[in-house]
Amino acid sequence: MKLFEFEAKKILAEHGIPTPRGALASSPAEALKKSLTLKPPFVVKAQVLVAGRGKAGGIQFATTVEQLSQISGKILEMEIKGLKVERVLIEEKARTKSELYFGIAVDRSRRCYVAIASTAGGMNIEEVAARSPERIIKLSVDPIFGFRNFHATKIASDLGYSGKSMMGLAGIFHRLYRVALEYDAELIEMNPLVETDDEDFVAVDARIIMDDNALYRHPNFRERLFEEKKTELTHEEIRARKAGLAYVKLEGDIGIMGNGAGLVMATLDTVQLHGGKPANFLDVGGGASVDRVAEALKILLSDPRTSVVLINILGGITRCDDVAKGILEAKTKTSSSKPIVIRLVGTNEEEGQRILTQRGIRVLNSMDEAAREAVKVSRKKVS
16 A cells, blocks of 8 residues: 555654655645745645656645745646646755665565665666666665664665764664554655755655555554545455455456456466457456456446456356356346456356356357457457
């Protein structure tokens, strides 16, 4: 789960990491009122859960409160990567001497956290790593021993700092690691972390992505998963989560449903092999009930992007007759006339296929054949 910038900064401030003075506003009038407690110049930042706000015009600067009000109004009317800007964060602009990057991320290959630092703050860290890898400092964190003060001090020293500045910077690094642990972060970063003219350090931007599997430890954030304006998830993804389905929205037009993550991934690959573009990943899981299958199909049929739905079921503990009943239930409860291509084999496949064929629904036995058929139907719809 991604947190909004203002939420991440609030957490950092609570843990002793300096952040700019600021306020949240949802209208130009509110922005103007709250700016009166701050000192110009200002930064106005769109609060959306996507990267690339700056390039999209979602981060702008103002020198007066009047200018701030105008800028806030413009940003609040924007959509950034399909997300409506509902709130802006107004902050005092930091007097920047230099910009740094520091973050903690999960290194899945090593099964541990890795601390990442660079003097190239304010830039995409992946681009820095690709173009100037010598500017990246990495330290794998032993999951038992942890990230200690001397680790943080060494990184600050390697960044070129010494004395009081080095110790202050090391303290911020170590506190960020404590936040990562407390909030079960997959990624936490300050980019940029600026050194001011007064030789202090301030996190002018912050990002936290929490592990969804740990949200039971953070009930206040877990509840947000089902609120569209407070999560990066789409309407379909929220609906799928409520139904206990694994769903990820993609860019194509062929809706995909299967049972088991491996089978669904293979289905996506087969569709792409034949020139099609999947609209989603949807796994109904093992032993899917009639209701679960029906809800999954209703989600796919209601997506305006899909031209055809491909259902690929390999029944083990999942019963093909239950899948067939779920398909019929979804079709009777929706007005969609979108074509459905079905491959249904495994436990009770004869009964499942009989249920569908009696209703005039063709069932295939080959995943490859089903994928080819779905792509063929998709192309006809597009043309």
